[in-house]
Amino acid sequence: xxxxxxxxxxxxxxxxxxxxxxxxxxxxxxxxxxxxxxxxxxxxxxxxxxxxxxxxxxxxxxxxxxxxxxxxxxxxxxxxxxxxxxxxxxxxxxxxxxxxxxxxxxxxxxxxxxxxxxxxxxxxxxxxxxxxxxxxxxxxxxxxxxxxxxxxxxxxxxxxxxxxxxxxxxxxxxxxxxxxxxxxxxxxxxxxxxxxxxxxxxxxxxxxxxxxxxxxxxxxxxxxxxxxxxxxxxxxxxxxxxxxxxxxxxxxxxxxxxxxxxxxxxxxxxxxxxxxxxxxxxxxxxxxxxxxxxxxxxxxxxxxxxxxxxxxxxxxxxxxxxxxxxxxxxxxxxxxxxxxxxxxxxxxxxxxxxxxxxxxxxxxxxxxxxxxxxxxxxxxxxxxxxxxxxxxxxxxxxxxxxxxxxxxxxxxxxxxxxxxx
Amino acid sequence: xxxxxxxxxxxxxxxxxxxxxxxxxxxxxxxxxxxxxxxxxxxxxxxxxxxxxxxxxxxxxxxxxxxxxxxxxxxxxxxxxxxxxxxxxxxxxxxxxxxxxxxxxxxxxxxxxxxxxxxxxxxxxxxxxxxxxxxxxxxxxxxxxxxxxxxxxxxxxxxxxxxxxxxxxxxxxxxxxxxxxxxxxxxxxxxxxxxxxxxxxxxxxxxxxxxxxxxxxxxxxxxxxxxxxxxxxxxxxxxxxxxxxxxxxxxxxxxxxxxxxxxxxxxxxxxxxxxxxxxxxxxxxxxxxxxxxxxxxxxxxxxxxxxxxxxxxxxxxxxxxxxxxxxxxxxxxxxxxxxxxxxxxxxxxxxxxxxxxxxxxxxxxxxxxxxxxxxxxxxxxxxxxxxxxxxxxxxxxxxxxxxxxxxxxxxxxxxxxxxxxxxxxxxxxxxxxxxxxxxxxxxxxxxxxxxxxxxxxxxxxx
Numbered sequence: 001x002x003x004x005x006x007x008x009x010x011x012x013x014x015x016x017x018x019x020x021x022x023x024x025x026x027x028x029x030x031x032x033x034x035x036x037x038x039x040x041x042x043x044x045x046x047x048x049x050x051x052x053x054x055x056x057x058x059x060x061x062x063x064x065x066x067x068x069x070x071x072x073x074x075x076x077x078x079x080x081x082x083x084x085x086x087x088x089x090x091x092x093x094x095x096x097x098x099x100x101x102x103x104x105x106x107x108x109x110x111x112x113x114x115x116x117x118x119x120x121x122x123x124x125x126x127x128x129x130x131x132x133x134x135x136x137x138x139x140x141x142x143x144x145x146x147x148x149x150x151x152x153x154x155x156x157x158x159x160x161x162x163x164x165x166x167x168x169x170x171x172x173x174x175x176x177x178x179x180x181x182x183x184x185x186x187x188x189x190x191x192x193x194x195x196x197x198x199x200x201x202x203x204x205x206x207x208x209x210x211x212x213x214x215x216x217x218x219x220x221x222x223x224x225x226x227x228x229x230x231x232x233x234x235x236x237x238x239x240x241x242x243x244x245x246x247x248x249x250x251x252x253x254x255x256x257x258x259x260x261x262x263x264x265x266x267x268x269x270x271x272x273x274x275x276x277x278x279x280x281x282x283x284x285x286x287x288x289x290x291x292x293x294x295x296x297x298x299x300x301x302x303x304x305x306x307x308x309x310x311x312x313x314x315x316x317x318x319x320x321x322x323x324x325x326x327x328x329x330x331x332x333x334x335x336x337x338x339x340x341x342x343x344x345x346x347x348x349x350x351x352x353x354x355x356x357x358x359x360x361x362x363x364x365x366x367x368x369x370x371x372x373x374x375x376x377x378x379x380x381x382x383x384x385x386x387x388x389x390x391x392x393x394x395x396x397x398x399x400x401x402x403x404x405x406x407x408x409x410x411x412x413x414x415x416x417x418x419x420x421x
Numbered sequence: 422x423x424x425x426x427x428x429x430x431x432x433x434x435x436x437x438x439x440x441x442x443x444x445x446x447x448x449x450x451x452x453x454x455x456x457x458x459x460x461x462x463x464x465x466x467x468x469x470x471x472x473x474x475x476x477x478x479x480x481x482x483x484x485x486x487x488x489x490x491x492x493x494x495x496x497x498x499x500x501x502x503x504x505x506x507x508x509x510x511x512x513x514x515x516x517x518x519x520x521x522x523x524x525x526x527x528x529x530x531x532x533x534x535x536x537x538x539x540x541x542x543x544x545x546x547x548x549x550x551x552x553x554x555x556x557x558x559x560x561x562x563x564x565x566x567x568x569x570x571x572x573x574x575x576x577x578x579x580x581x582x583x584x585x586x587x588x589x590x591x592x593x594x595x596x597x598x599x600x601x602x603x604x605x606x607x608x609x610x611x612x613x614x615x616x617x618x619x620x621x622x623x624x625x626x627x628x629x630x631x632x633x634x635x636x637x638x639x640x641x642x643x644x645x646x647x648x649x650x651x652x653x654x655x656x657x658x659x660x661x662x663x664x665x666x667x668x669x670x671x672x673x674x675x676x677x678x679x680x681x682x683x684x685x686x687x688x689x690x691x692x693x694x695x696x697x698x699x700x701x702x703x704x705x706x707x708x709x710x711x712x713x714x715x716x717x718x719x720x721x722x723x724x725x726x727x728x729x730x731x732x733x734x735x736x737x738x739x740x741x742x743x744x745x746x747x748x749x750x751x752x753x754x755x756x757x758x759x760x761x762x763x764x765x766x767x768x769x770x771x772x773x774x775x776x777x778x779x780x781x782x783x784x785x786x787x788x789x790x791x792x793x794x795x796x797x798x799x800x801x802x803x804x805x806x807x808x809x810x811x812x813x814x815x816x817x818x819x820x821x822x823x824x825x826x827x828x829x830x831x832x833x834x835x836x837x838x839x840x841x842x843x844x845x846x847x848x849x850x851x852x853x854x855x856x857x858x859x860x861x862x863x864x865x866x867x868x869x870x871x872x873x874x875x876x877x878x879x880x881x882x883x
Contacts, residue, residue, distance in 0.1 A: 031448070051444055076750075
């Protein structure tokens with residue numbers, strides 16, 4: 001790839017500065033170079049030969065959450081996230097990935113069995129390295145090991161979701177058959193969300209296929225500019241799902257959903273023979289809330305007495321435009337009282353591996369979110385993305401608000417159903 | 422820059438508020454104008470002071486060392502007013518972003534320059550008060566920038582511009598002196614009106630550190646309508662007719678066929694793509710009189726040959742009509758990558774002839790010029806749609822712009838209604854104010870800033 005390939009999109013920035021009101025990173029770092037307009041103009045400067053694509057440039061490109069807030073707010077609709085990802089790709093192409101990311105993406109993610117094994121072993125040994133945090137809300141690192149010692153993480157599951165559930169889960173009467181793409185967070189960290197998704201789908205007339213050999217959607221590699229790993233993972237996902245005879249492919253994570261529905265077009269644009277397959281997958285992919293909201297929750301719903309507030313994950317809200325559906329579904333459950341927070345669409349700061357490489361910055365951004373949550377007085381924070389859940393839990397915990405529970409939309413909705421069916 | 426000097430500046434504003442890396446500094450070589458100076462004019466240092474004392478200390482140091490200071494807010498001006506130069510320090514005032522007080526009894530407010538315009542408006546409106554100036558960038562522009570550029574906006578037809586709401590200022594002069602001008606009262610004739618001199622001075626005379634504004638009561642209601650015309654000339658003639666009927670609309674926006682087509686293409690809201698012009702009109706005030714006013718305006722539009730008149734029946738319908746206006750800029754930016762928004766302004770009755778002239782100029786130089794005017798105040802906003810990478814076309818664009826300027830002045834108008842002179846129009850200023858005007862402005866500048874450190878090169882070109 002050449003820098004010039006980014007020019008067509010970059011020159012569409014009219015430099016108006018509207019992104020300044022919405023960029024969470026800029027709010028913290030205050031320099032023009034950290035706002036969307038700055039990053040786009042740095043890319044233009046590289047194309048023009050005014051700026052070297054060096055360490056400083058690379059650092060500024062790393063200061064992006066890919067939260068799409070600027071994209072949505074941009075009067076000319078410049079795809080700033082795509083430009084930053086493009087710049088990261090070119091940097092990776094020319095200079096390679098940093099060590100930790102290279103290990104995770106190239107060795108870990110590319111090898112599903114090794115990944116399964118590694119994370120499975122991790123679940124056994126993690127107690128040596130981590131200690132439990134307050135109110136059962138996760139665990140804290142015992143030693144500094146590349147993770148911030150204050151950081152509250154959710155332990156890896158003892159057994160990952162795809163290996164503990166059956167591949168085929170039929171329900172009667174069967175109205176639809178769907179496939180469930182779990183994504184890594186649900187598969188390895190929050191299998192209980194997977195259980196909830198299954199329960200919901202079955203109670204709503206869908207038989208569910210959970211392909212055993214599914215793997216990461218590729219988003220973490222893609223966002224970090226590792227296009228070759230992203231391609232490999234995207235191809236594996238497409239190959240696993242495109243020939244299944246199902247009505248829909250269900251995701252329960254905004255980023256995975258966005259990958260399957262939109263980003264594969266970009267990632268696999270030059271892969272022969274994939275265009276039609278990608279189209280088929282994109283057409284079938286639906287977020288769990290979107291899918292259920294088509295008909296509303298079916299069957300008998302029991303009382304779930306909870307004061308909840310809802311966080312719109314960036315990729316589910318701005319990415320897939322799924323905003324109304326989770327709210328409508330929650331409101332349809334007797335006893336659930338939804339209190340909107342001040343700015344539900346503001347990024348929580350997690351942004352996948354961003355919170356690994358820029359922990360302090362991501363926690364500063366997280367603070368706005370947890371303050372907004374606390375101000376609603378809700379007992380439960382509900383969101384449609386497991387990565388946001390982990391980060392928000394961490395923030396609530398560090399702010400002594402661990403009494404506020406964090407749940408996936410599917411988990412809350414599933415509580416309304418007594419039986420597993 | 423001398424490292425000792427950098428250290429002293431870091432001491433003044435705090436090291437974390439100073440940016441010295443090349444990549445960070447590079448990002449002040451542009452603003453929202455079409456001017457970008459690039460690597461040859463990367464400023465020496467960027468500082469973000471947190472209060473007036475820090476501003477004064479930085480200025481004292483800069484004055485002593487004769488280092489140019491370029492004040493900047495959100496960098497959302499479109500005249501090149503904050504474009505950097507390679508020997509300068511860029512001073513960004515966004516950290517000074519507090520609303521100091523909103524005084525309901527006296528209907529005034531005091532605020533720092535870094536407050537975002539729309540945030541301020543939201544705060545005063547919560548108290549039933551109103552700060553009318555509404556530049557298109559209000560969601561992200563700073564009040565300091567609005568004052569320095571004397572920003573306007575669509576509501577100018579009825580409510581005037583920033584200047585009309587500024588009662589007083591606290592400013593820091595080039596030598597670091599802190600000065601309070603104006604008053605907290607509605608009337609004050611104590612000495613020369615320095616407040617008016619500083620409003621619109623584009624950072625060339627002082628740094629604004631506090632603003633005292635006058636507020637109005639928030640109008641009770643609004644009513645919006647859209648009139649569709651098959652004839653651009655007829656539509657532009659309608660503008661003056663409305664005012665002659667004794668009604669001052671809050672906004673009266675004129676969109677030509679290029680805008681109508683691009684907007685419809687982009688947002689699909691059912692605008693007639695064959696129409697030559699639409700007028701988007703809003704009145705505000707006491708709810709009881711609005712229907713009557715809209716009725717009169719509708720009749721005038723029909724008498725003038727409007728094909729159709731749509732009156733919004735509720736807030737939702739009004740919002741739908743405004744979608745067209747709000748998406749205008751985005752819509753045309755999809756047509757060509759470079760958008761140059763001119764802001765020549767003429768007396769209302771001259772709108773038809775100047776609109777006609779703009780059409781001729783567009784044909785003559787074969788450049789796309791769309792018109793989206795705040796027609797109520799004669800502010801035409803001829804918008805040139807072009808591609809900055811095409812040098813041959815850009816040369817034609819420049820000629821076309823010059824001819825628009827001449828046509829404007831012949832119609833007894835002004836070169837810039839609300840964007841400011843900045844870098845973009847410096848060389849044309851003499852056409853409007855004459856040699857004597859330029860000489861007096863230069864003399865004033867030299868008196869107040871003898872070392873010429875405040876935003877040099879702007880406005881007067883030296």
